[in-house]
Every structure is written in C-alpha cells, then in structure tokens.
Amino acid sequence: DARTKLELDGPAGLGGDVFIQPHDGMSESIISNILLPLGSDMGAMIEERMLEGAVGTVKKDGNYYGVPLATESIALFYNKTLLDEYGFEVATSFETIKEQAAVYNDNAANKFLIRWEPGNSYTNQFFLTAAGFQLYGENHDDASQVNLNTQEVIDGLTFFQSMKEYLPVPYADLNWDTIHGEFIKGNVPYMISGPWSLAEAKTGAEDNGFEFGVTTIPTINGVQGETFSGNIIACVSAYTQHPTEAKQVVDFLASEEGLQIMYDVQGKIPALKDSSVIEGVVEDPYIAGILAQAEYSQPMPILPEMSKYWGAAETMYRSVWEGLATPEEAAAKALDDYNTALQMTE
The missing domain is CATH 3.40.190.10 (Periplasmic binding protein-like II)
Incomplete structure (x- = not known):
C-alpha cells in the first residue's frame, strides 16, 4: 500500500509528494515519521469543515497530519x-x-x-460483531483486548461458514x-x-x-452487525521536496470543487459536516443507504497494532470458507498469528 511503499522508498527520494490512505494507517504513519504536519491554517480548516469523528483520525498532539476527504462503510x-x-x-x-x-x-x-x-477481513467484520465481538474492547482503543480467540468470534465464524452453502x-x-x-x-x-x-x-x-x-446489512439472529467505517485521508510525504505545492494539492482535494469531483466521478461521500455544499449528495438515495448502515458502524481502530489484525483475520476467514479449519481452530490460529506478527515488530 501507499504507506508501506513510502516507508521503503521515501528516504531515497522516491514516491509521491501526496498520497491517499485509509485512516487506520495514520497511527503507524505518524510513528514512522513519514507524514509532514500540515500547519495551523490547514488544521483550522479541518476543524471547521470536516466531520468530528474524521478529525480525530488525523490529529495527534495538536498537529494535523492529513485531511479527511471521504467517509465510507459497506x-x-x-x-x-x-x-x-x-x-x-x-x-x-x-x-x-x-x-x-x-x-x-x-x-x-x-x-x-x-x-x-468472503476472503476480505474488512468486509466480513459484521459477521463477528453480530455475535458480540468487540475488537480492542468496548471503545476499540485497548490494544490488550484484540479478543480474537473468543466465543463471540467462534459464533460469528460459524454463521459465516453456513453461508458457504449459498455461495x-x-x-x-x-x-x-x-x-x-x-x-x-x-x-x-x-x-x-x-x-x-x-x-x-x-x-x-x-x-x-x-x-x-x-x-x-441484513441482521443475523436478529442482531444488526456493525461494519467498519473508515475515512480516506490525503497526506503529504515528509520526504517531499515541494512542501508548499504538495499542501496546495491537498487543499484543492479538500475544497468544495475537489470534493464535488470526487463525488461525481467516484460516488464517494465527502467527510464534511455540511454535505449540502456538494451538489447531489443530500438528494442521493444511494448515499442515504450507505449512511443508514454507517449508523451501525464502528471506525477502524487507529492503534498501531491494527495493522497486524488484517492479515491474521484474513487467514481466519479464508481457512473457514475453504473448509481448511473449523471456526474454533481458525480463531485460535488467528490469535497466534496476530501475536507472532506483533512480536516480529518488537
């Protein structure tokens, strides 16, 4: 992905001046010092115009490391x-x-x-949350509570497994x-x-x-599963030789004109407090459906440990779908895989 490539190529002067990433990568990006702080003027714009929940994904210790462009959920x-x-x-x-x-x-x-x-751990989250799974605890911010090898995960995987008959x-x-x-x-x-x-x-x-x-998303056993919600963030590389111009690009992407183009071309939902400034968004019945599900969503955790969750969960889903493991076996292995990935970065 863009973050990983920049971590590898940025010191050599390679990679883009501006890049886009999901908000769950922001924590590691900040820790690895690959993001250029955007300054107080752009920070004031972000606070004034962008959704409150989105602002929190780009702000750390009073600095702003990206601009939220879009918000999304399946x-x-x-x-x-x-x-x-x-x-x-x-x-x-x-x-x-x-x-x-x-x-x-x-x-x-x-x-x-x-x-x-069925092999995508982002998409499949609702199967687990409908069974009571709480990734990183109730507030999704406790790195000690990944909760992978739990009865809730096993129950969610069991229903997920039952869908293979129909697909x-x-x-x-x-x-x-x-x-x-x-x-x-x-x-x-x-x-x-x-x-x-x-x-x-x-x-x-x-x-x-x-x-x-x-x-x-349809309910499972009468429970509305929560999906992941995410924000798409525009960032400036800390390695850029053109910081002024790069910030101008990000400023345009976040402008009404830039967000209008994003909506018209890609159908993405602007991460604005007032979406009425983007023509067509408020009246769009399809956007209304996405936002209805967003009421039953949880932001992807922004803990650095989250980067290790994706692969472990992906293997878990895929092994169950292909009949290579029972839900119990897959849940246990997912926790082992996750812990191993964490240890490799210590």
Missing part, C-alpha cells in the same frame, strides 16, 4: 428489478437471504443470490469482476460493497435497464 446493494421478478422483498435478515437463495440459486449456472468477498465459490474467485462486475450487468440480486461501487452501479443500471438500491 452496505447491501440490491437489484430491485431482479427481486421483483421473483416476488422477493428486500431482505432485512440473513435468514431471509438463505430462504431466497434456496429458490434463486442454480449452482450449475453459476447463479447466486448474493455475492461479496459455494472459492474466495479467490470472488473478486471485483465476479461481484461488482456481475452486479452492474444486472445479473446479481444482492452484493455487499461500498460507495466505491456507486458510480459504476448507476451507469450499469442505466445501460442494462434495471433499478437498484442500497440499504443496511
């Missing part, structure tokens, strides 16, 4: 036209998803009701093309994705003659 995308053809209501629970899949699916024809990335596809074959690409062609009733899919989904719906919507 949600449930649905093809209303396909659902209507089968007489289905939009599912509000995974129990309903299973019932509809039993009618809709045709394994031989590669026809499945719902698609998502019997190897995780490696469920990627952007086979999920997002098939949805925008009008071939998939449901997909789990985020605002990064909105622009092409709108174009696909228009080109292929279907109506779609976005809503909250």
Whole structure:
C-alpha cells in the first residue's frame, strides 16, 4: 500500500509528494515519521469543515497530519428489478437471504443470490460483531483486548461458514469482476460493497435497464452487525521536496470543487459536516443507504497494532470458507498469528 511503499522508498527520494490512505494507517504513519504536519491554517480548516469523528483520525498532539476527504462503510446493494421478478422483498435478515437463495440459486449456472468477498477481513467484520465481538474492547482503543480467540468470534465464524452453502465459490474467485462486475450487468440480486461501487452501479443500471438500491446489512439472529467505517485521508510525504505545492494539492482535494469531483466521478461521500455544499449528495438515495448502515458502524481502530489484525483475520476467514479449519481452530490460529506478527515488530 501507499504507506508501506513510502516507508521503503521515501528516504531515497522516491514516491509521491501526496498520497491517499485509509485512516487506520495514520497511527503507524505518524510513528514512522513519514507524514509532514500540515500547519495551523490547514488544521483550522479541518476543524471547521470536516466531520468530528474524521478529525480525530488525523490529529495527534495538536498537529494535523492529513485531511479527511471521504467517509465510507459497506452496505447491501440490491437489484430491485431482479427481486421483483421473483416476488422477493428486500431482505432485512440473513435468514431471509438463505430462504431466497434456496429458490434463486442454480449452482450449475453459476447463479447466486448474493455475492461479496468472503476472503476480505474488512468486509466480513459484521459477521463477528453480530455475535458480540468487540475488537480492542468496548471503545476499540485497548490494544490488550484484540479478543480474537473468543466465543463471540467462534459464533460469528460459524454463521459465516453456513453461508458457504449459498455461495459455494472459492474466495479467490470472488473478486471485483465476479461481484461488482456481475452486479452492474444486472445479473446479481444482492452484493455487499461500498460507495466505491456507486458510480459504476448507476451507469450499469442505466445501460442494462434495471433499478437498484442500497440499504443496511441484513441482521443475523436478529442482531444488526456493525461494519467498519473508515475515512480516506490525503497526506503529504515528509520526504517531499515541494512542501508548499504538495499542501496546495491537498487543499484543492479538500475544497468544495475537489470534493464535488470526487463525488461525481467516484460516488464517494465527502467527510464534511455540511454535505449540502456538494451538489447531489443530500438528494442521493444511494448515499442515504450507505449512511443508514454507517449508523451501525464502528471506525477502524487507529492503534498501531491494527495493522497486524488484517492479515491474521484474513487467514481466519479464508481457512473457514475453504473448509481448511473449523471456526474454533481458525480463531485460535488467528490469535497466534496476530501475536507472532506483533512480536516480529518488537
């Protein structure tokens, strides 16, 4: 990713002057001294215009190390036209998803009701939180409480494992093309994705003659699982030879004009207190669906230890999905993998 590349290449004068990263990488970026503080003037702009929760992801010890551009969460995308053809209501629970899949699916024809990335630890978080998982404790800020090898994780993985019956596809074959690409062609009733899919989904719906919507992730056993929410941050490299110009680029990206372009082209949700200044956002029903799920989301923890969580959790999900480990075995190994990764950085 951009942060890792800059840590390796920055001292040699390589890498971009400006780079974009998810907010969970900010803590390690600050610790590794690869970010240029943006100064008090830009800090005042950030405090005045950006969402309060987003400001906290770029601020440390009174310094501002990036500008939040967008906020995001995954949600449930649905093809209303396909659902209507089968007489289905939009599912509000995974129990309903299973019932509809039993009618809709045709394994031989590669026809499945719902698609998502089962090998992605960011996307799959809601399976665990619906079972009570609290990553890094109740406030998600206690590095001593990763809570990986717990009954809550095992229960969440058990339900996750049960979904393989309704999407019997190897995780490696469920990627952007086979999920997002098939949805925008009008071939998939449901997909789990985020605002990064909105622009092409709108174009696909228009080109292929279907109506779609976005809503909250279905409940599991009556519980609304919490997804990860994130902020996309624009940063200036501490190694830049052009700090003034680099800050000007970041300032433009965060301007109303820059954020309007981001929304128009990518469908991303500006991290603004007042999103009404970006034409189309307030009236956008798809954005409303993303924001509805954001009410049931938790910011990705910004602890340095978080960087070690992703790989351990990814292996955990993938091994369960492929039948290589039971939920109990996968949860235990995830904790071991996480602790090993931490020890390697000490």
